Amino acid sequence: MGPVLLQPKIAQCFSRSSFSGKETLYRWVFRCLELAIRKGELEAGFKLPPTRLLAEALGIARNTVKTAYEMLLSEGYIESRVGDGSYVAELPQDLINPGHKSKKARADLPLSEYAQQYISLPPLNSDIRKILQPGIPALRDFPLGQWKRCLSFASSFKALESFPPAGDLKLREQIVDYLLKFRGIEADPEQVLITSGSQQAAFLTAQLLLNKGEKVIVETPGFPGTSGVFSSLGCQIDALNMEEAVSIDSDARLINLTPSRNFPLGHTLSLSQRLKVVQWAEHNNSWVLEDDYDSEFAEGYPVSALLSICESDRVIYTGTFSRSMFPALRLGYMVLPPKLVTVFTRARRYMDGGLSQVVQVAMAEFMGQGFYSRHLKKMRQHYIKQADHMLKQIEKTSLSELALISAPGGMHLVLKLPDCIDDRAMVGELDKRGFGIRALSGYCQQGQSMNGLVIGFCVDKEEVIKPGIEEVASLYKALRDKA
């Protein structure tokens, strides 16, 4: 190494190549010696070179080496005596021995039952953006400037401090105002719990209201994310077929519905069906989890929420901003019956302690300034235009022979495929070509199979929709003719 001679044992600890440049010099010295001690190359009692000597040998300052020695000392790797020197400390030998790593890794990871359930669930769709993908809003038209101003407001001093686990009070108040004005729901800010979206709302609900083995009713087709929450908990899933008349005679503990617009079909539960559900829940001492999915983009006038037509203490209402604002926002809310408020907020404190205040304050400001309702209005119009355009394109192609089985409005449409074409296979092929179109059967519970394509029309421009639909049509024709 340098002109100064080190013992070979020490010298071989330091190789220039192991210095990454990213870390500090003294850390590197520390790391080299630490490794040598842990590997057992420098055994207990071994006398390290004086800092002065090592520094010179390595061509660095003595202080740097001294710092490294200090770190080793404070960690307990070495013992130093003034006037004597530094010695490697006595440490449990079998831990120092590098051989212990080689012992075969245990194959069985001790996971919880719960985790086992999750592994058995199908992974949810990834979030890579593709063409004609459903569920993604028209980000191009998002008022970035206004949002930026709101975020800037959220970085003011006041927003740094408090973080009620239930969520920012201002935001909860804004949500209450919004729900009253647009959904006819009368609620108190106390009842509102800020979540990261319907998914977390379902999770909290499941955790706090359901026990393993209990029955839960979910829609089919429906969103697999929420039903996954229930099955991961070890609940028994009863599918409620949305194609048929709704009749509930189950002893389920909870029913999870999207009454105003079913996902993905967009169908609406009729008033009497909605009333029956609540009646059933009250009679059966069960719960209703109402996901007010997509009501913002319902065609014409959105139907009343379950919660507004009956002030039942059985209904938990959830909504999300991520679909109306932008996906990465991940902000939503739930409205709880007053009786559940204490349990939920208390548990929340232990589960995640509440979400980041920053986005909450920004969102409250965004709503308070009227930006939100203005944006919604615009999006509604925009999506109607987009849907119209896509339908016109479909009319021009062979896809026009497929039945449109989704209700008007929303952010996507659903085309029914003939039985001879497997929607998953077709979507798999489309995926390879860069399409984010989903298979309808992917949203069905066991026992039901619906064959169809779920096509989003929100985000893509007309120049993309036209050739996109044409490519889908030509693939369809090819598959149809082959079958």
Next chain:
Amino acid sequence: MGPVLLQPKIAQCFSRSSFSGKETLYRWVFRCLELAIRKGELEAGFKLPPTRLLAEALGIARNTVKTAYEMLLSEGYIESRVGDGSYVAELPQDLINPGHKSKKARADLPLSEYAQQYISLPPLNSDIRKILQPGIPALRDFPLGQWKRCLSFASSFKALESFPPAGDLKLREQIVDYLLKFRGIEADPEQVLITSGSQQAAFLTAQLLLNKGEKVIVETPGFPGTSGVFSSLGCQIDALNMEEAVSIDSDARLINLTPSRNFPLGHTLSLSQRLKVVQWAEHNNSWVLEDDYDSEFAEGYPVSALLSICESDRVIYTGTFSRSMFPALRLGYMVLPPKLVTVFTRARRYMDGGLSQVVQVAMAEFMGQGFYSRHLKKMRQHYIKQADHMLKQIEKTSLSELALISAPGGMHLVLKLPDCIDDRAMVGELDKRGFGIRALSGYCQQGQSMNGLVIGFCVDKEEVIKPGIEEVASLYKALRDKA
């Protein structure tokens, strides 16, 4: 009403006074009829007047009435037949009847076992800011301007779209860099999971690695939030007394530690103790949850993290930004052994689907620009000064006869109280006077009782600390003399 005669039943539905002027005309018509139907005044099968007639009677346009009828139809309140008329629909009678609300509410809420556990746990401290409160950083010195710029960066177009449930990739990379540089931890961004703080990290870990009834070891004293997570899950809690030598011969499934700085005492587990813990975990096929609490503000060089001294696949490392940045940020991370990455990210998707991307992107930018490490450095110096000042003040008062049992550094200090003074009672009295000082016994598990005061020195100015300490001292003197 008008010259046109309506049936009295219909006429009495509409009273001019109920029209607020704020709502639209057609909504008012809708609401009047809806109410009458729900009240049962218009029974099922009742024929509504033709739109033309009602319009004339009310003195409004037919189209307005038609819009209202359309809404009633789409909600399911009425049925319309062309050429015939509109009739009130058949609806479940006992729900329409307003009397059904009067039936006595069920007393027993069907909650999960899990929720029952939460109710039995003590509520965690509220977040109202008080004097000398521990755990709150010096917000005054937070670089708001830099943070604002980072937030502004986070509202750019690109940040709107993707939201990997594990967290923003850029942030995970920054965290990996930080951990390597400051904590000597080598990890891959893949292993990092963004959380809302240590609390959520503990929750996720508990959910996915522990079953009901299994044993967990926690420190005492320690943070009650994380131990609460385990006991809510129905785990058996074994307390590890930090005052005594650490020896583990338990068959626990998991040990939760703050090895670099115990909370609230700030004590450090020695190297050989830390090695023993990992050895135990590997031998016992158990897990170590390492909360690297407060290592940023350790005195001198922080000791290496468990994770850095042994690349064991048993160690889960967690850290948080909320204490170094600001409490309302609620952002943290965990580093998982590679084997657990799949389970955790997959489960995460179902639990909350990931956190808001906005703060993550901002935080990544904040770190990437070097603002974070600069801020940390400043805070470290500042807190040393603050601690020094507080200690000096304590020296001047009767509090100087109390033993300082916390390690130097950190964000608070701990004074031991004599047995004759109950710390909870004293803190209760202090709370009334606006102090956020905590009782040490509040952090102890059953079977241990330590009597002391946990006093924060970060946030308050010198002008507050001086009289604050004096008031605490005079209360102490009063209590001591009484006992």
Next chain:
DNA sequence: TGAGATTAGTACGGACAAATT
């Protein structure tokens, strides 16, 4: 920043086809 053009939402009136009695 502000005046002028544009657009959406509400309310109104009328015409006519389709279905029912």
Next chain:
DNA sequence: CAATTTGTCCGTACTAATCTC
């Protein structure tokens, strides 16, 4: 057959909000 009623279409007028220059 005629009378009635809903559903769909047209156009107009006014207001408030939004966009553009």
